[in-house]
Amino acid sequence: KRKMIYGCQYQKRKGLLEKTGNYELTDIKDFLKSVKTKSIFIGDGANLYSADIRSSSKCSSIYQDRVGFPQVKYVFPLVYEKFQRKAYEDPAALIPIYLYPEDCQVKKKAV
Incomplete structure (x- = not known):
């Protein structure tokens, strides 16, 4: 384990979550x-x-269950x-986010 996480920070504004930073793969x-x-x-x-x-003094709560994972009732608004x-996204213009093996130390299983 290299203590790397893939995450992003959000802030609640007007009852909705707003992304306040970029997605990042970091320590x-x-x-x-x-x-x-x-x-x-x-x-x-x-x-x-x-x-x-918990030792960082930045923690208010940790949800270890899947309680915080996206559900329709949260995503729909x-x-x-x-x-x-009518602010539709063009599916052809969407850019997927990939984590590359060299970035996150993923080892392929031998077949």
Whole structure:
């Protein structure tokens, strides 16, 4: 384990989550240094690095279950607002986000 996480920071504004930074693959310690306020941590990394997170003084809560994973009731308000404005995304223009093996130390299994 290299203590690397893939994450992003969000802030709740007007009842909705707004992304406040870029997605990043970074060391858990560096990620915690970039957190400015008490925060809620979710996802697999929150469980894996809970000791680091709790000792950082930036932790308000850690959700180790899948309680924070996207559900329609949370995603729908974000999508519906764009839908009403006819702000559609062109599927052909979407750019996938890839994590490369050399970035995250993924080893392929021998067949």
